[in-house]
Amino acid sequence: MLGPGEYVPDVTEGITSVADLPKPRIQCRSRNYPARRCPHCGRRAGRYAVAARTLHDLGDPRSGRPLDLVITYSKHHCPHCAYYFPADLSDLAWPKCHYTRRVQDLAVRLAAEDGLPYQGASWHLWRDHRVFVPFATIQNWVEAAGEKKMARAADRLSRRVRGTLQRLPGH
Numbered sequence: 001m002l003g004p005g006e007y008v009p010d011v012t013e014g015i016t017s018v019a020d021l022p023k024p025r026i027q028c029r030s031r032n033y034p035a036r037r038c039p040h041c042g043r044r045a046g047r048y049a050v051a052a053r054t055l056h057d058l059g060d061p062r063s064g065r066p067l068d069l070v071i072t073y074s075k076h077h078c079p080h081c082a083y084y085f086p087a088d089l090s091d092l093a094w095p096k097c098h099y100t101r102r103v104q105d106l107a108v109r110l111a112a113e114d115g116l117p118y119q120g121a122s123w124h125l126w127r128d129h130r131v132f133v134p135f136a137t138i139q140n141w142v143e144a145a146g147e148k149k150m151a152r153a154a155d156r157l158s159r160r161v162r163g164t165l166q167r168l169p170g171h
Contacts, residue, residue: 010127011064022130024059024066031073031087038078039085045078051086055093057100059130066130069100103131107138108145118142 015021038045052072059066073087093100106129110121118135126132 012126022065024056024068025063026068026070027057028070028072031071031089033074033076033087036074036076036085036087038076038081038083040083041078041081043078043080045076045083045085047074048077048084049075051075053089054098055100056098056103056131056133058102058106061128061130064130066132099131099133099137103129103133104141107133108141111138111142112145 012021032050033047035044035046037043050072051074052070055069055071057067057069069092071089071092073089075084075086077084089095091101094104097104103125107121107125110116110124111118116124118139121138122133122135
């Protein structure tokens with residue numbers, strides 16, 4: 001058993017091929033409902049299809065494997081207002097996102113609050129939580145949250161000299 005403060009080498013260090021990385025542990029969850037209430041008109045909307053979505057979640061550092069959530073969810077159709085909608089997954093992930101909200105929150109916190117560079121935050125997520133997030137994706141999340149963008153704008157404004165006219169190129 002490992003004690004506190006013991007050094008444990010990273011088993012993925014030196015791996016250059018993605019195929020050689022540890023396979024993720026799959027966890028299945030279901031959001032498959034026979035009917036849901038329509039968000040537009042509030043009436044009963046029956047299920048017309050079932051789909052699956054894979055989300056990357058914070059992995060287990062003890063086993064050294066990433067965690068993938070496979071969510072089976074229902075798609076619904078309201079016959080009254082002809083509206084199509086899926087079962088709500090917003091508590092797990094934003095629409096069209098491949099990562100859970102826990103991963104996004106941690107990545108933004110690492111970059112914005114702890115001040116890690118995007119590449120460092122990406123490496124931290126892999127090393128400590130076994131989830132690989134490209135650093136450009138972390139940058140998009142942070143800028144969408146408005147954390148570092150506002151700080152950069154404030155830094156840029158503070159360096160300007162008051163009373164000077166800013167020239168635009170070509171004018």
